[in-house]
Amino acid sequence: MEQAKTKKKFEFTSIYKYSLFIEVIIVFVLFGILTGGTFLSTRNLSNLMMQGVTCSIIAITMTLVIVSCNADLSAGTALGCIGTIAAVLQVTKGWGTIPTFLAVIASCLFIGAWHAYWIAYKKLPAFIVTLATQLILKGVILLIGNGAAIGPVRDSFARFGSAYLPNFGKEGGIHILSLIITLAGCALYVFLTVSSEKKKIARGLTAPNWKRKIATMVSVLALTFIISSIFIFYRGFPYAIILLVIFTAIFHFVVNNTMFGRYVFAIGGNVEAAKLSGINTERVVMKIYMLHTLIVGVASVIYLGRVGQATATAGTSFEFTAITGCVVGGTSILGGRGNVIGAVIGTMLMASLDNGMSLLNMGQSSQYIVKGLVLMLAIAMDVISREKKG
Amino acid sequence: MEQAKTKKKFEFTSIYKYSLFIEVIIVFVLFGILTGGTFLSTRNLSNLMMQGVTCSIIAITMTLVIVSCNADLSAGTALGCIGTIAAVLQVTKGWGTIPTFLAVIASCLFIGAWHAYWIAYKKLPAFIVTLATQLILKGVILLIGNGAAIGPVRDSFARFGSAYLPNFGKEGGIHILSLIITLAGCALYVFLTVSSEKKKIARGLTAPNWKRKIATMVSVLALTFIISSIFIFYRGFPYAIILLVIFTAIFHFVVNNTMFGRYVFAIGGNVEAAKLSGINTERVVMKIYMLHTLIVGVASVIYLGRVGQATATAGTSFEFTAITGCVVGGTSILGGRGNVIGAVIGTMLMASLDNGMSLLNMGQSSQYIVKGLVLMLAIAMDVISREKKG
Amino acid sequence: GCGQEAAAPTDGDSAKDAPKTESTPDAAENDNADAKAGEESQSDSIKVGYSLKTVQEERWQRELDGCEAAAKDLNVELIYQVANGDAQTQVSQIENLITQGVDVIMVTAVDAGALTNILNTAKEDGIKILVYDQQLENTYGDAFVGYDDFTNGTLIAQELKNLDIKGNVVLLHGDKSSGIEKIIDGEKSILDQLDVEIVMEQYCQNWGAEAALGYAQNALAEQNNDIAAFVCMNDGIASGTIQALEEVGMDGKVAVTGMDCELTAVQRIAKGTQTSTLYKDSVALSRAAIETAVKLAKGEAVTTESTINFGVNDMPHVIVNSAVITKDNIDSELIDTGYYTKEEVYAE
Amino acid sequence: MEDYILRMQNITKEFPGVKALDDVTFCVKRGEIHSLVGENGAGKSTLMKVLSGVYPAGEYEGEMYVNGELKSYSCIKDSEKAGISIIYQELGLVSTMTICENIFLGNEITKHGAIDWDGENEKCMELLQKVKLKENPGTVIETLGTGKQQLIEIAKALNKNVDILILDEPTSSLTETDSKNLLELLRQLKQSGITCIYISHKLNEVLDISDTVTVLRDGKTIVTKPIQEVTESALISYMVGRNMTEVYPDAKHTPKDVVLEVKNWTVPTKKDPERYILDHINLHVRKGEIVGIAGLMGAGRTEFAMSLFGALSEKPTEGELYLNGQKRERFKNPREAIDTGVMYLSEDRKRYGLILSSDLRTNITLSSLNKISKGGVINLDQETEKVTKGIRDLNVKTPSILQLAKNLSGGNQQKVVIVKALLTEPGVLILDEPTRGIDVGSKYEIYQLMHQLADQGICIIMISSELPEVIHMSNRIYVMCEGRITGEFDTSEVKITQEEILYCAAGGKD
Ligand SMILES: Nc1ncnc2c1ncn2[C@@H]1O[C@H](COP(=O)(O)OP(=O)(O)OP(=O)(O)O)[C@@H](O)[C@H]1O
Numbered sequence A, B: 001m002e003q004a005k006t007k008k009k010f011e012f013t014s015i016y017k018y019s020l021f022i023e024v025i026i027v028f029v030l031f032g033i034l035t036g037g038t039f040l041s042t043r044n045l046s047n048l049m050m051q052g053v054t055c056s057i058i059a060i061t062m063t064l065v066i067v068s069c070n071a072d073l074s075a076g077t078a079l080g081c082i083g084t085i086a087a088v089l090q091v092t093k094g095w096g097t098i099p100t101f102l103a104v105i106a107s108c109l110f111i112g113a114w115h116a117y118w119i120a121y122k123k124l125p126a127f128i129v130t131l132a133t134q135l136i137l138k139g140v141i142l143l144i145g146n147g148a149a150i151g152p153v154r155d156s157f158a159r160f161g162s163a164y165l166p167n168f169g170k171e172g173g174i175h176i177l178s179l180i181i182t183l184a185g186c187a188l189y190v191f192l193t194v195s196s197e198k199k200k201i202a203r204g205l206t207a208p209n210w211k212r213k214i215a216t217m218v219s220v221l222a223l224t225f226i227i228s229s230i231f232i233f234y235r236g237f238p239y240a241i242i243l244l245v246i247f248t249a250i251f252h253f254v255v256n257n258t259m260f261g262r263y264v265f266a267i268g269g270n271v272e273a274a275k276l277s278g279i280n281t282e283r284v285v286m287k288i289y290m291l292h293t294l295i296v297g298v299a300s301v302i303y304l305g306r307v308g309q310a311t312a313t314a315g316t317s318f319e320f321t322a323i324t325g326c327v328v329g330g331t332s333i334l335g336g337r338g339n340v341i342g343a344v345i346g347t348m349l350m351a352s353l354d355n356g357m358s359l360l361n362m363g364q365s366s367q368y369i370v371k372g373l374v375l376m377l378a379i380a381m382d383v384i385s386r387e388k389k390g
Numbered sequence C: 001g002c003g004q005e006a007a008a009p010t011d012g013d014s015a016k017d018a019p020k021t022e023s024t025p026d027a028a029e030n031d032n033a034d035a036k037a038g039e040e041s042q043s044d045s046i047k048v049g050y051s052l053k054t055v056q057e058e059r060w061q062r063e064l065d066g067c068e069a070a071a072k073d074l075n076v077e078l079i080y081q082v083a084n085g086d087a088q089t090q091v092s093q094i095e096n097l098i099t100q101g102v103d104v105i106m107v108t109a110v111d112a113g114a115l116t117n118i119l120n121t122a123k124e125d126g127i128k129i130l131v132y133d134q135q136l137e138n139t140y141g142d143a144f145v146g147y148d149d150f151t152n153g154t155l156i157a158q159e160l161k162n163l164d165i166k167g168n169v170v171l172l173h174g175d176k177s178s179g180i181e182k183i184i185d186g187e188k189s190i191l192d193q194l195d196v197e198i199v200m201e202q203y204c205q206n207w208g209a210e211a212a213l214g215y216a217q218n219a220l221a222e223q224n225n226d227i228a229a230f231v232c233m234n235d236g237i238a239s240g241t242i243q244a245l246e247e248v249g250m251d252g253k254v255a256v257t258g259m260d261c262e263l264t265a266v267q268r269i270a271k272g273t274q275t276s277t278l279y280k281d282s283v284a285l286s287r288a289a290i291e292t293a294v295k296l297a298k299g300e301a302v303t304t305e306s307t308i309n310f311g312v313n314d315m316p317h318v319i320v321n322s323a324v325i326t327k328d329n330i331d332s333e334l335i336d337t338g339y340y341t342k343e344e345v346y347a348e
Numbered sequence D: 001m002e003d004y005i006l007r008m009q010n011i012t013k014e015f016p017g018v019k020a021l022d023d024v025t026f027c028v029k030r031g032e033i034h035s036l037v038g039e040n041g042a043g044k045s046t047l048m049k050v051l052s053g054v055y056p057a058g059e060y061e062g063e064m065y066v067n068g069e070l071k072s073y074s075c076i077k078d079s080e081k082a083g084i085s086i087i088y089q090e091l092g093l094v095s096t097m098t099i100c101e102n103i104f105l106g107n108e109i110t111k112h113g114a115i116d117w118d119g120e121n122e123k124c125m126e127l128l129q130k131v132k133l134k135e136n137p138g139t140v141i142e143t144l145g146t147g148k149q150q151l152i153e154i155a156k157a158l159n160k161n162v163d164i165l166i167l168d169e170p171t172s173s174l175t176e177t178d179s180k181n182l183l184e185l186l187r188q189l190k191q192s193g194i195t196c197i198y199i200s201h202k203l204n205e206v207l208d209i210s211d212t213v214t215v216l217r218d219g220k221t222i223v224t225k226p227i228q229e230v231t232e233s234a235l236i237s238y239m240v241g242r243n244m245t246e247v248y249p250d251a252k253h254t255p256k257d258v259v260l261e262v263k264n265w266t267v268p269t270k271k272d273p274e275r276y277i278l279d280h281i282n283l284h285v286r287k288g289e290i291v292g293i294a295g296l297m298g299a300g301r302t303e304f305a306m307s308l309f310g311a312l313s314e315k316p317t318e319g320e321l322y323l324n325g326q327k328r329e330r331f332k333n334p335r336e337a338i339d340t341g342v343m344y345l346s347e348d349r350k351r352y353g354l355i356l357s358s359d360l361r362t363n364i365t366l367s368s369l370n371k372i373s374k375g376g377v378i379n380l381d382q383e384t385e386k387v388t389k390g391i392r393d394l395n396v397k398t399p400s401i402l403q404l405a406k407n408l409s410g411g412n413q414q415k416v417v418i419v420k421a422l423l424t425e426p427g428v429l430i431l432d433e434p435t436r437g438i439d440v441g442s443k444y445e446i447y448q449l450m451h452q453l454a455d456q457g458i459c460i461i462m463i464s465s466e467l468p469e470v471i472h473m474s475n476r477i478y479v480m481c482e483g484r485i486t487g488e489f490d491t492s493e494v495k496i497t498q499e500e501i502l503y504c505a506a507g508g509k510d
C-alpha cells in the first residue's frame, strides 16, 4: 500500500509536468516548421527569451501573490512608474547609477509597504487595492514624466537590460564564460542532488533507486544544456537572463525549502488553519508584497535598459501577461497551488507565441485568436492532467 | 435576547447600507459645491446616468458571476464584438432592425454557451477562459470589422441607446409620461410593501412596527422621486435608463426570491454542499453565463445606439468598470456575497467621479490619483462597516 | 502635396518656414493688432472645449501646451479633457464639455468612429465642432485642422526614396484601431515606387517601444539582418527598433523613420541612429486650431482651399504642414525655431 | 493549596448577541487528565480558544494563570510558547498541503534557515507511528478521510513542546478502535507528565480516562469533581440540567415492505478498474426500520452512501437499484435522488452540509426549494414558516433564522442539517454519523426523532462508528470492511455484542 501511494504520486507528477512540456514542444516544433527553422535559430531563441524576460521575472513573485490567494493588478503600472522615476533621476536630474538604484529600491519598498498595509493589515481585498494602486501610479507617472519619453539612461544602468556577459576569447562562435557558468551550474546541481539522495538513503527515507534518479538528472542536464547552448552559440548569456535564472532559483528554493514559502502555501490553502497554527499571516502577506514589488523593480530596471527610455505607457498590462503565465504554468487562480519554474516557463511560452506569430507575419486578428485558443488549450491540458491524478 | 439580536442586526444593516450612501452623498455634495452647482443640474445628472448606464447594466449580471465565484474578463470585448456584428449586419449587409436583434441574441447565446461549456461543464478556471475569450473576440472584431468604424446604425436600432421616452404634452418643462411612470412605480411599491407586511404580521412573523416601515418607505419614495425628477425635469426617461431600472428590478427579484438566485449564492458559498443539496451546479453556472451574456448584449445595443457606430476598441475594459462597481457596491470578490442594486449604485458612483472630475477640468494625473483614492476609500468603508457587524 | 500649397499664402518659402508660422490661411488678413483688439472684446465670452485622446505620449502633451498658450494669446477660455485612450470616456467627457456651455468643441478622437452621436448632439445644441488632427469616420464636423494623413505617410516614406533604399522593408504601425489606414496608404504609395519588399507588417500595441523592439528583433532574425529600412509610425516605435538594431550592431546602418519629433528621436537623429522623423509643428497646429475655433465661435467663415469629408459633410480643411527632419536640417528646423535648444539635442 | 497548572477565573466572553461564557472558573491540576463536558453551545470550545489565545486578551474578561503566572496572550504563538497546545474541534489542516507539511506548519524544523525535509519526514513518520496512522508523509491531506485527518491533527499537536494538551472532541470522527488507541496514547502522555484537557461528548470515554471532570452549561461552570465522585447519569443531569434516565430511547418498529434495495453495487477506482472502492454490495431497507451500517474508518460506508446518492465522482459499473420493488435506473445526481425521496446527510457538515457564509433559512431550504416555489419563485412567507417550525421542532439554539450558519455551535449545526434533510420529505434518509460531536441531550433528541421518523414510515439508514449507538438504534445492522459487506445482524432476534461487529468490521479475520 505504501508502495502504491508513492508510485501514484510519481505518475501524477510526471503527467502534470508533461502537460506544460508537451505544450512547449508542440509550439516549438510547429513554429520551427512553419518558419522554416528561423524560429529555432539560436538567435531567435535568444531574442525570444529576452522578449519574455521582463514578464517572466514578474511572474516569479506573482506566483507567490496568487498562491497566497491575493492578486496584483498594479505590477505593470508599478514597473512603468519605477522606470519613470529611474529615468527622470538619471536623465533629468543627472543622478549616478548607484543612487538611482537606491531610489528604485526605495520606491519599490514604498509601493510594497502600501500594499502590505492595506491588504495584509487592513484586510482590504487585494484585487481592489491593487486596482486602485494602478490608477494612482498611472497618475504619478504622468505627474513626474509628463507623458514624455525620457531617455536614454546611462550605459551602466542599461546594461542589466540589454548587455551580454563579457567574454574572454570567443572560440569558433562559442561563448566561453557562458559555457563555464553552465558547466559550473550543472556540476553544482549534480553534486547537490547526489549528496541529498545519499543522505536520504543513509537515513532510510527512500529505497535506493539510482536508475530513476539518474534518468531524471540526465534529462534535467540535457535540458539545461539545450537552453544554455542557445546563448553559448549566440552571444553568451544576457545579464537579464542570468538575473531571471538566479531569481527563479532563489524563489524556487524559497518556495520549497523555507518556512516563508510554506506559509505562503498554507495561507493560500486555508488561512484559518494557518492562523491557528500560529502563523503571523499578516506578516507573511506583507513579506510577499515587499518581495514582489522588489522583483517588479528588478523587472523595471531590465525593461528600462532593454527599451532605453521610459514612456508613460510602459508596462501596461504586463501583470496580465505574468498572471496568464503563472496559470499556464500550473498556478491555481484560487490559491494554494503553484510553482515558480512553471510560471516562468508558462510566461516564456506565451512570449514564444507572440514571437512565432510575428515571425510568420500573421495578421492582427489571427494573432489574437490563436493566442486565445492556445491559452485555452494550455489550461485545458493542465486541468485534464490534474484530473488524471484523482 | 432575541430582541437584542434583531436590533443589532438592524443597526448593522443600516451601517452597511449607509456606507455606500455616505459615499454617494459625499461625492455628490462635494462635486455640487466645487462645480458651483453644474454637477447637480438635472441636465448633468441625466448625462451622468447615461454615461454610467452601459457599465451599470453589465454590473447587474456581473454580480451573479462574481457571487458564484466565477469571473468574466471578456464582458467589454464581448460588448464590442456583439456591437460590431450588429453594425456590420445593419450597415454593411443592410439587415433590418428585428433580424439584427435576433442575430445579437444568437451571438450572445453563442458566447454564453461557449463560456458555459468550458467553465461549467469542463471546469476550466473562469478567469483564464474569459481572458482567452477576450483575446479571441478581439480577433473576431478585427476580422469582421477590419479595424474600421462601422455605422451609423438605423434610428430604430439606435433608439435604445440614445432616445428618450416620447412625450405627450410637455407642461412647463415637465415630462408627463415619465412622471406618470414614476407615480405608477411608486404606487406599485407601496402596495406591494404594505400588503406583504400585512401578511407577515397576520402570520405572526414580525411584530407590527409600522413606524419604522413607513419611515423606510418614505425614504425610498423620496429617493425615487429625486432620481426620477432628474429626468422628469429634463427630457424624460431615456430608454436606456428604463432598461437599466427594469433589469435591476428583475435581477434584484431573481437574486432574492427565486431558486436560481439562491443557487447562485449557494454555489459561491460552498460548491460541494450545493451539489449534495441537489443543485445541478453546472446548469446553474451555465444559466449565469447565458443570462450574463444576454445582458451584455443589451448593454451592447445601448452602447451602439449611444455612440452611433461600432469601432474596434468599443467596450475595452468595461468589465473592469463593472467589476469595480460590483465590489464598491458590496459584492465580495471571493464570492458568496453581493447584491444587484449595490452593484448598480457602485458603478454609477464611479461614473459620477469621472463626470465630476471632468466637469472640474481636473488634470489627468490628479484624476487618476483621486479615482484610485476614492476606490480605496469606498472599499475601506465597506470593510469597516462589515467589521462593525462582528 | 497639397498641404504645402495650402500653407503657401502665409509665407513665401513654405518648405523652410512653415513650421514656425501661424499657418491658417486667413491669418494674413488680420494684422496682429487688429486681431488682438477685436478678440479682446469678443473672445471674452468664447469658451473652447478640447477633448483629446491621451497625454501619455509626449506629442499630445505638447499639443496641449501649444493650445493653452495660443488660447491665452487670443484670450480664449480653453478647457480640456483627456480620455486616456478610452472612447467611452471621451464621449462622456464631450458631454460634460457641452454641459459646461462651450461654444466650440475641439476634438482629437480616440476612436475615429466613436463620436458620431455625441457630436451630433453637440451640433444640435448649436455648438461648433472642430476636428483636430485625427480624422473621423461617418461624423459631422464644422472644420478640420490638421495634417494630411496621406501626405504624412508619403513624407515618412519619402526619405527612403531619397536614400534610394532597396531590399527588405519592415513596416511597424501603431494600434490598429486608431484610424491610421491613411498614413499606411501614404507610406505604401511611395514604397510601391521603390524596389523594396515588405517582409513584415505589424501593429504595435499602445504604440509601444517594447512591442516594436520585439517585432524588430524578429524581423532581423527572420531575414538574417538583411533589412534595409524600418518604416516606423512614431518615434516610440522607432526607439524600440533602434534598440533592436543596436543589439546586433546595426544601428545607424539601417534606415529608421519616425514621426512626432520627440526629443529623444531628434537626439538619435543627431547621433545618426535614426534616419528621420516628422516635425509636426504643434505650435502652428495648435495656434491654427484655436484661431479657427474663434472663427467658428464668431460665426465667421473658415475659408480654405481644400475640404475634407468624414462621411457626412464637406468641411474646410485647415492644413498644417509637417516637415521631414533629418540630420541635415535639425539646426535650421528645430534649433533655430526654438523648438529645442542646442544643448538638449546635442547633449551627450 | 493544590498545584494548579492552570487557573482560569471569572472568564466572560461575549459574541454579538450571545454570551458564550459567563463568569466561568476552570482549574486544572498538574499532570491530570481533566475532562470538560457540556451540551452543544455550552461554551467549551470558546473557553479553550480563550486559553489558547485565539481570542486575545482584551476580547474577554477575567484572569488566567498558567503555572501561577498571570497570562494574557496576544496571539496563538504566545500560548504555544507557554506550553499550551490545542487540537481544535474544526479541522485545522491545509487541505492542499501534505501530511508532513501540515504537521510541522508553524513549527518547521530548519537547518541554516532552510527546511530540513529529511528531518521532518523522519520525525513525521515517528509521529504517525505514534498515532498509528499508516500513511506516507507526502500524501496530500485532501485525499484523506476525516478520521485520518483527525489523527494527523493529533500528531501535529504532539509535535509541539507541550505542558498542557487540549483536545476538543478528538474522537468525534474516530471509530471505537482508533478512539481506544487515542485514549491509550493520552495515558502514555500523562505518564510523561503532560496535562490534558479533554473535551468530548462520549461520556464513557470521559469516565474511562479522566481524573477530574468539569461540567459547563449555558456558559456557566456547573461543577468540578474528581471522576470517582460522579456517575454517567449524574454527569448527564449536570449537563442537561434535569434528570435523564437513559441514553437511548426505547422504541419498537414493525418493519413492513422493502422500500429500497441495492444488488451487486460495484464501484471501481478511477485509476485501476480492477480495484474496487465498493465491491458487490447487497443491501435492503424496509419501510419504517432503522438500518445501521457499521465499520472501521475507511471501510467505504460514506462512499457507498454517496454513490447511492449519485454524488460520488467514481461511477458504479454494476449494481441494480430497486425502489418499492421496482427496478429503476441508478441516480445520476443528488437532485434525482432527492426528488425520488432519498436524502443523504453528510458526515462532514462543514464541508458538505452547510453554506457557512449563508444564514440558516437559506441553508435549511436549499434542498427543498422546489416544494415552496412556484415557477422558480420562492414563497418567502411559506419558507420562513417552514424553517421556523423546523427549528422549533428540533430545538435548534439560535437567536434568529437569519443567523449565519458559521456562528452556531457544532451540535446546532448538525440539527440544522437534519432540519434541511427533513424538509425534502424523504422516504429514505441516509444519516452519515448523525450524532458526531453532539451532546447527550441532543443525541437523545435526535434518536427520538429517528424513531419518530421510522414510525412515520421513513426508512433510515444510519452510518455510525459508535457501536453502542448502532446496536441500540438499529433493527438490522450491516457491517462493512474494505468496500464489502462482511456481516449482517438482526437485532430484534438476538442481542448483538460489540465484539461480533468488530470481528466482521476487521474483515472477519481477527
Ligand atoms: N464566532 C462566533 N460568533 C458568534 N457566536 C459564536 C461564535 N462562536 C461561538 N459562538 C456561540 O457561542 C456559544 C458557545 O459556543 P462553543 O462553540 O464554545 O460551544 P461548545 O460547547 O464547544 O459546543 P459543541 O459541543 O457543539 O462544540 C454558542 O452559542 C455559539 O453559537
Ligand SMILES: Nc1ncnc2c1ncn2[C@@H]1O[C@H](COP(=O)(O)OP(=O)(O)OP(=O)(O)O)[C@@H](O)[C@H]1O
Pocket: D142, D143, D144, D145, D146, D147, D148, D173, D295, D296, D297, D298, D299, D300, D301, D302, D303, D304, D347, D465
Ligand atoms: N476524497 C478522497 N480522495 C481519495 N481517497 C478518499 C477520499 N475520501 C475517502 N477516501 C478514502 O476512501 C476510503 C473509504 O473512505 P470512506 O470515507 O468511505 O470510509 P468510511 O467507512 O465512511 O469511514 P469514515 O468513518 O472515515 O467516514 C478510505 O481509504 C479513504 O481514505
Ligand SMILES: [Mg+2]
Pocket: D044, D045, D046, D089, D168, D409, D410
Ligand atoms: Mg465545541
Ligand SMILES: [Mg+2]
Pocket: D301, D302, D303, D347, D432
Ligand atoms: Mg464516513
